[in-house]
Amino acid sequence: MAKRRGPAVAALGVAVALLATGACAQSAARGPADAGHGAPTAVVRTDAGTVRGTVSGRHRSFRGIPYAGPPTGEHRWAAPRPVRPWQGVRGATRPGPLCPQVPAQYGGTTSLEEDCLVLNVTAPARSGRGRGLPVFVWIHGDGTIGGGHLFDARRLADRGLMVVTVNYRLGVFGGFAHPGLPGSGTFALQDQQAALRWVARNAAAFGGDPGNVTVAGTSFGAAAIVGHLTSPSARGLFHRAVLSSGEGMMDMLAGMMGPQVPAYRWYTWRTVRDLRDAGRDVAAGLGCAGPDPGRALRCLRALPVKRILEVPYVMNVFQAFAFGEGVLPELPEKALEEGRFHRVPVLSGATRDEHRLFVGLTWDAVNGKLTEGQYEELAVTAFGKERAAAVLAEYPVDAFPSPALAWATVVTDRMWARGTYAQHTALGRHVPTYAYEFADRRAPMYLPVPAGDFDFGAYHASDTPYVFEDEALRGRFTPAQARLADAVTDYWATFAATGRPGRRGLAPWPAFEPGSPVPHTQSLAPGAVTAVDYAAAHNLAFWRRLG
Structure with a gap:
């Protein structure tokens, strides 16, 4: 075995x-x-x-x-x-x-x-x-x-x-x-x-x-x-x-974290x-x-x-x-979908470019640039030949600065945004849920990754130093980023105190309402804290059609 x-x-x-x-x-x-x-x-x-x-x-x-x-x-x-x-x-x-x-x-x-x-x-x-x-x-x-x-x-x-x-x-x-x-x-x-x-x-x-x-x-x-x-x-x-x-x-899906990595139905x-x-x-x-x-x-x-x-x-x-036993008697994803969870307010979100970090570490920033041919091969591995054609037509390589950013966008939308939106929807049906997207595409890189010309954007967990003090990054924040760090920390702290992220002096943050035409998601970017149509920004209608 x-x-x-x-x-x-x-x-x-x-x-x-x-x-x-x-x-x-x-x-x-x-x-x-x-x-x-x-x-x-x-x-x-x-x-x-x-x-x-x-x-x-x-x-x-x-x-x-x-x-x-x-x-x-x-x-x-x-x-x-x-x-x-x-x-x-x-x-x-x-x-x-x-x-x-x-x-x-x-x-x-x-x-x-x-x-x-x-x-x-x-x-x-x-x-x-x-x-x-x-x-x-x-x-x-x-x-x-x-x-x-x-x-x-x-x-x-x-x-x-x-x-x-x-x-x-x-x-x-x-x-x-x-x-x-x-x-x-x-x-x-x-x-x-x-x-x-x-x-x-x-x-x-x-x-x-x-x-x-x-x-x-x-x-x-x-x-x-x-x-x-x-x-x-x-x-x-x-x-x-x-x-x-x-x-x-x-x-x-297969290949999303690397060419040899298989598919897993439940990631966690x-x-x-x-x-x-x-x-x-x-x-x-x-x-x-x-x-x-x-x-x-x-x-x-x-x-x-x-x-x-x-x-x-x-x-x-x-x-x-x-x-399946004791601490977690059932699949948490299923329990969330069916409303079997503790009724507490939730603040939930992701970054704009989640998967760029992993593509950079796997290819362009470390091991050589991802080629157009490799991009197509990755799509076939993940989706199969027929559906890959639809993905490549929806995300054509010439619409992006590089094949690596094309693939990072595909996986960010299909894996991260799709899962995040499902989580918001499941929670929002039963408890006050406040959704966000951290969208500072010039967020300083705080991880020990090679410097280069790869654009990491608003990469996975790039919002963490905006809440937790980081002396090394403090001098690298622009004035607008420093103000964003104050706003994000204020939102989190206000939510912890009251169960709602809004207060006087902060941009309003309505709850995520699954039944509304465009459920509110708060975009957090320097000088631009506002609503974003998260489903449209991440092409979720296409992914629903693709299945």
């Missing part, structure tokens, strides 16, 4: 590794520097013990607070367990360890540390009196690299929010599945829910309101939130949701059986095969982290969530 499944699993790993770069702000963003010995401190009592953070300027910061016990030994691939209480005052001035990870094409972080289930709190230095602060919980994207402390939340805290950023188990440690393993394929989701339960118990101690919690994420993180929206065990843990470039209702979701089959293959490759699942798991849990990470693509194979 390992030989039969291996190539497909490896190809999926490559595809997901590229697609999930929504967390790439991690490789470039920097959190506030640790305070020196003479810096003011802040002391807070949590339910597990007292922590000492720092006060710097307008902010209070607490870093590396454990929200669950170490997932080590027999607790590797198990539900998160409670933190062991501590005596005295625990320092919370430095980041905790990143969860196990290896460098990716778009990020160089490395860690072998499993005792990594920590979170960080950033809040205004003065919380004021009266009701607690709205709480904003950030789930970073990617699913194989990064961590919460790599996102600097001071800009959001300046808007009166208590911001929590979270580490969770990644890749094979967060999504591993195996016969006889309870919770298979959902350990990352379980970690995130454990962090939300920590917020419910402890937010008030930091000046936050546990009755007003927004959970937000980008890319893989946004897909996780779609899972939480449909997970029975997440009921009541949050009251609003922000989905940035989410993949919860997205599929992938896998059946428990499929992931358990993959886990059995990985166990065999690690020398832990056998008819007794318990013995195989004991063997796997005894392996050093480094040995597991040395298996090619092992992190990316499990960069998905399993449905």
Whole structure:
């Protein structure tokens, strides 16, 4: 079986590794520097013990607070367990360890540390009196690299929010599945829910309101939130949701992420059986095969982290969530379509040119320019010969500056925009839904990709630094982009506080109404925050006709 499944699993790993770069702000963003010995401190009592953070300027910061016990030994691939209480005052001035990870094409972080289930709190230095602060919980994207402390939340805290950023188990440690393993394929989701339960118990101690919690994420993180929206065990843990470039209702046709990458019906979701089959293959490759699942798991849990990470693509194979049991009893996409999800307001959107990042990394910016012949071959691989002819007629190569941009537009429209619009529609039928498109086509590139003449446009996750502070990019924003960053952050913060993104001083942002002729989508561009006909801009009528 390992030989039969291996190539497909490896190809999926490559595809997901590229697609999930929504967390790439991690490789470039920097959190506030640790305070020196003479810096003011802040002391807070949590339910597990007292922590000492720092006060710097307008902010209070607490870093590396454990929200669950170490997932080590027999607790590797198990539900998160409670933190062991501590005596005295625990320092919370430095980041905790990143969860196990290896460098990716778009990020160089490395860690072998499993005792990594920590979170960080950033809040205004003065919380004021009266009701607690709205709480904003950030789930970073990617699913194989990064961590919460790599996102600097001071800009959001300046808007009166208590911001929590979270580490969770990644890749094979967060999504591993195996016969006889309870919770298979959902350990990352379980970690995130454990962090939300920590917020419910402890937010008030930091000046936050546990009755007003927004959970937000980008890319893989946004897909996780779609899972939480449909997970029975997440009921009541949050009251609003922000989905940035989410993949919860997205599929992938063959070749869209590269010539050798096959099609997948659900991009983010896998059946428990499929992931358990993959886990059995990985166990065999690690020398832990056998008819007794318990013995195989004991063997796997005894392996050093480094040995597991040395298996090619092992992190990316499990960069998905399993449905069919426990945490996700049914396919989240189906649950959204049929209205079975937690009723909370949602702010949801994507970028104008989502797929340009992946085309650039696969071809023009790294491996040579995509040719017209390759563009045609990719279309045939994805759509079949007959439908490819219709696609090539609708997106003729001579209508674009290059074949690469033609292909990026095809995939942005067919895969990203189609899935995003379906998500808006499913949500908007039942809850207040505010749709957006980030459209700054000159957004600075914050990822470590080669410089060149490829036009990345408003690439995947290019809106992240417009919300999270990034000192390296701050000097590269034009005045108009700096104003856009303020507006986007104001929208997100206002939504977290009230459940609506609009307020005085901001351009109006009506809700997305699925039954209207042109449901409102807010276009966010420098000097041009206005409505856009999202379906028309991404040619969705054509894709509906094509099927």
